[in-house]
Amino acid sequence: MLLSIRSLTKVFPGTRALDDVDLDIAAGQVHALLGENGAGKSTLIKCLTGAYRRDGGTVTLDGAPIDPRSTLQAQELGIGTVYQEVNLLPNLTVAQNLMFGHEPRRFGLIDTRAMRAQARETLARYGLDIDVDRDLGRYSVAIQQIVAIARAVRISGKVLILDEPTASLDKAEVRMVFDVLRSLRDQGMAIVFVSHFLDQVFDLADQVTILRNGRRVASQPIAGLDRMTLVEQMLGRALEDVVAIPAADAAPTAPILRFQGMGRAGTIQPFDLDVGAGEVVGLAGLLGSGRTETAELLFGIRPAQTGTARDDAGPIDLRTPRAAIAAGFGFAPEDRKTDGIVADLSIRENIILGLQARRGWARPIPRAEQNRLADDYIRQLDIRTSGREKPIGELSGGNQQKAVLARWLAMNPRFLILDEPTRGIDVGAHAQILRLIRDLTQGGLSLLIISSELDELVAVADRVIVLRDRAHVAELTGGAVGADAIMRAIAGTGEAA
């Protein structure tokens, strides 16, 4: 075995994140690490790479025991990592991020020209042709993610670890990344891969290990396994099928919100959109097609230059997020890791943050009410935590996302925009969230959901709007909402009715 882990244990105050975990990773294989949110996947990875010190157990690489004290040492041992919470520095250039620690040098100084050339060459393998001299922060999350992967691949000599690397990539990008990973595997690299996308796991992995509550429950070759078995091993119970209910064919309700000719030069072409009470409108399209831009426009982040928004009472002001919130709008952004959480505040404080801000800080929400709200959402969204007072930064990635979702739900908006609401959330919780969304719309909440997962859109949306090249190009309603139809509309073949 290339990498052998024995009895690995890691304890956080109040949590046994890893409990006596054994794991063997072979060279030339892709090893998928699966488990619910909070199962201990990221913790295991961080213990391997020196980001955390382990509390017990041994790790051997190539037969020699290792105990990296810093990620730098792990890198020197040949372990490259893409961590779940991104990853690189927005204030350095793409080339600097990619090459840091391995810059080509001449006379002891960084040879910027060679560095640039190597960076461009590396990124070309991933189909990226971008200006590597620009700050990384100027590029989209997807590009940043690919740069992070490319960096980890460059660094890793023996082991490459990827913690949910594909969460913000579209299909074509995933394929490109997987091609690179496969060729690395064939060259003998050991690859550890964490993902909540089971399709991708079946596509790529040779071996699967499943963690539950910090314990290893199974470790097996993937050949011959089926989806249900995996899910049961992860959850410890069968997943009652939840979302196969076709979208309620309710008679179209009268629109409560009408957006007309809303647009912004260079961002999104003017579009019309009516939203009914309790209606779920889905936005589909490739990355960069204008989905997030549509959301940001409606929420006043990048306000519209043309067009009007009105409800029954008259025109509404959407020029700033503040105005949008006052109008009863909510927006859970895509990049929740950076935009969403206040890491040092507790789960309770994070959940009531939006509500409190709207009430004004002079009128604090009574503590009992805060506790009730927090406990409510922790239960409804199944946030795995030892209590509501835990700092949110100490939750697992998926559980942080649930808490941010809770913040917007707690504000009780009439129109809520969710950008990739289930990204990074495990299969069990995924179903739970979709069900919750259903319940909410019964209560009259209107939703706009952006998602790359077509099945998810099909499951919850009454109507799907398809975007291409920053314009709304098609609209599918009722029976016409299907994964294939959406796909065709995205590709632009056989325009949907």
Add this chain to the structure above:
Amino acid sequence: MNARALPLYATILIFVAAYALAYSQFPNILSTRVIGNLLTDNAYLGIVAVGMTLVILSGGIDLSVGAVIAFSGVFIAVMLRDTGLHPLAVFAILLMLTTAFGAAMGFLIDRLAMPAFIVTLAGMFLARGAAYLLSVQSVPITHPFFGQLQSAYVLMPGKGRLTLIGVLMLAVFAVGMVIAHRTRFGTSVYALGGGAQTARLMGVPQGRTTVLVYGFSGLMAGLSGIVFAVYTGSGYSLATVGTELTAIAAVVIGGTLLSGGSGYMFGTLVGVLTMGLIQTYIVFDGTLSSWWTKIVIGLLLLVFILLQKGLLTLSARR
């Protein structure tokens, strides 16, 4: 172009515009004489600002440098008065001392995870106190080698004097630029300023970089102390009070973000020269009180902070 470079361009623009304005009133201000003086008068400030730039880029701050400059002057003066050591030997001892002092502060900041503000504030009192201990009075430096240093210059066309310390400052800036932009250490500094947590995960050696950054700032403060001693010909424990703040101002006017991670070494040079130019202008004018320097610098700072704020919101919207 990169939005990160925008403050730098703004700085250069303001400097050129200010120079043109001053020139239209006093054509003499473009003479090599004035330029030579500009370099000489601001040499100690420029050198210490190089160290400060690196510290601020790393996301920290060093409040001790003004006191260290004063300590250096007194240390040199007292050593030359009381021992038979050659000034060069004294310089070497001093630079080792101040570098170790800075490195020790960096060590504390990293190990105890203490705010740099507090640690270097303590360092400021410590260095100032040590200077008092050596001598409360101003101590003149009479060593003949100092005379040589003071009179070392090349005559530029137009009778301007390019002094040794002026050249030293430019050389230090050149070194600073190479360190900041062309070494792995420099990239580490930017990385820390961009986000310590992420930088650590990327493999930036946080501890070593922090120690080196403050050690370098200590070295620059010592060097600046030597230059200041050469410039004034004495060592005085009450000298250069508040110089750390002037240096911070120069760095910020030079377009470096006070929150770290973004800026250019060259900008700091322009920042120092801008401040020197304002002073020169006021001297030329003759009717203005020298307090106008402070007021104009205050206004400039305000403009730059507003500019940075605007850029931040702009880039947040992308």
